[in-house]
Amino acid sequence: xxxxxxxxxxxxxxxxxxxxARAVNYLEPAAPMHAWRAPAGPASAAADPPPxxxxxxxxxxxxxxIEIERAIGVLxxxxxxxxxxxxALQEMDAPGTERIARALGLNAVYFxxxxxxxxxxxxxxxxxxxxxxxxxxxxLLPHGARVSGLRRAAVSATVVRGGERVRVYSLHLPSxxxxxxxxxxxxxxxxxADAASRDLPVIxxxxxxxxxxxxxxxxxxxxxxxxxVGDSVRLRLLGIGIAGMSYDHVLVKGLRRAAxxxxxxxxxxxxxxxxxxxxxxxxxxLEAAH
Numbered sequence: 055x056x057x058x059x060x061x062x063x064x065x066x067x068x069x070x071x072x073x074x075a076r077a078v079n080y081l082e083p084a085a086p087m088h089a090w091r092a093p094a095g096p097a098s099a100a101a102d103p104p105p106x107x108x109x110x111x112x113x114x115x116x117x118x119x120i121e122i123e124r125a126i127g128v129l130x131x132x133x134x135x136x137x138x139x140x141x142a143l144q145e146m147d148a149p150g151t152e153r154i155a156r157a158l159g160l161n162a163v164y165f166x167x168x169x170x171x172x173x174x175x176x177x178x179x180x181x182x183x184x185x186x187x188x189x190x191x192x193x194l195l196p197h198g199a200r201v202s203g204l205r206r207a208a209v210s211a212t213v214v215r216g217g218e219r220v221r222v223y224s225l226h227l228p229s230x231x232x233x234x235x236x237x238x239x240x241x242x243x244x245x246x247a248d249a250a251s252r253d254l255p256v257i258x259x260x261x262x263x264x265x266x267x268x269x270x271x272x273x274x275x276x277x278x279x280x281x282x283v284g285d286s287v288r289l290r291l292l293g294i295g296i297a298g299m300s301y302d303h304v305l306v307k308g309l310r311r312a313a314x315x316x317x318x319x320x321x322x323x324x325x326x327x328x329x330x331x332x333x334x335x336x337x338x339x340l341e342a343a344h
Contacts, residue, residue, distance in 0.1 A: 075171030077204035084192060088148045088164040090155045092184060102216035103139075108312040108336040109220065111304050113142040113259035117328035118173050119150030124327035126157045132321045134334045140213060141182040142224035142259035145328075151180040160184055165192035167207040179209040179224040179260065187211040193223070193248050195241040199232035208245055212254065218339055220309070221252045225260035227267065238263075239270045246274035255308030255339050261330065265300045272305070279311040279335045280304045280318050286331045304335040312336035 080086060112135050116125045129135050141160065143151065148164055155162035166178035181187060190211040198205045208225040223245055227238050249256040258276065262268055268278050285298030304318070311317050318335040 075202065077171050077177075077199070077202045078169040079198070079203070079205045080166055080168050080207075081194065081205065083194065086166060087190070087192070088151065088162075089187075089190065090152055090162045092155070092159050092161045108317075108338045109139045109215070109257070109309070110137060110334065110336055111140045111142070111257055111259055112138045112332055112334045113144075113224070113261070113302050113304060114332040115144040115226065115261040115302060115328055115330035116146060116150065117330065118145050118170070118175070118177070119147045121327040122150045122153050124325045125150075126154055128321065128323075128325050128327050128332060129154065129158060132323070132332065134319060134321055135332055138334070139183060139185060139215060140220075140222050140257060140259065142222070143180040143182065144224065144226040144261045146178060146180045147176040151182075155182055158182070161187050163187050163190040163209060163211055165190075165207055165209050168204055170204065171202050177204070178207060179226055181209050181211050181213075181222060181224045183213050183222075186214040188214055188219075193245065195225075195244055197228075197233045197237040197241065199228050201232070204228075204232075206241065208260075210248070212252075219254055220257055220339065221249060221254040222257045222259070223249065225258060225262075227261065227263045229263050232263075235267070238267050242267065242270040243274070246271060246276070249307065250274075255306070257304065257306050257309065257337065259304045259333075261302050263301055265303075268303050268305060274307075276305040276307045277310060278303065278305050279337060280333055283318050283320050283333060283335075286320050286333050287329060302330055302333040304333065304337070306337050309337040309339050312338050 151164040160182040162182040164180040166176035170177035193208040286302040
């Protein structure tokens with residue numbers, strides 16, 4: 055009970071600084087869109103990955119895109135994050151996304167959800183990959199946050215890796231105080247319905263602001279490949295760590311977690327880049343989904 059009460063106090067404290075400020079939402083279905091192309095290299099539409107190589111998926115909430123250089127250092131130097139096929143980022147703005155994409159030599163697409171009232175900057179999700187990103191789109195999620203009114207949007211694209219095509223989503227659900235649990239489940243059902251319309255294997259990666267809410271995608275037929283990887287967020291109150299939370303996850307459909315004990319995990323040292331730690335997973339496309 056004490057830990058639960060402490061978590062509630064921390065969540066309230068996180069909401070209060072925004073006061074009565076309201077977000078500016080970008081409700082256009084396809085805008086604003088920002089995209090960057092990597093320099094010409096081996097990862098092209100005609101290139102094939104080594105036979106049997108699994109997809110390496112990384113998700114990382116970079117905390118208002120403030121510590122971009124530190125985030126680049128983590129993505130460059132952590133062994134588990136190197137040679138990623140998919141990097142899903144959250145709490146990003148366009149300049150931060152571009153800096154990471156150019157530093158890592160990746161293609162990128164970014165759709166902000168809106169202007170967040172805390173820092174008065176664009177706020178949203180991004181997708182990065184060394185492979186071509188086709189048919190990029192913004193998926194507006196239902197329900198604005200109670201205090202700020204911010205409407206979240208997931209970012210989606212088809213990653214073309216040689217002969218494999220996988221639809222990938224980067225998402226960031228609101229906090230439990232932002233919208234109700236039933237509203238967050240409806241947001242996940244919106245993503246599941248969009249994924250079902252694509253007729254492709256699917257990867258959903260991001261910050262769920264919850265562990266249990268992932269069950270909504272499991273009910274829609276997804277495999278929760280990072281269910282047991284451990285805490286990705288360390289909640290703090292008055293500078294003291296009070297609880298660890300497993301908020302950042304990867305779920306797949308038409309794919310499976312690669313075999314072996316080291317096929318998913320959390321990077322312990324995020325180099326002070328965020329209050330979140332990067333989560334990664336190795337997944338394989340099912341034969342029937344090719």
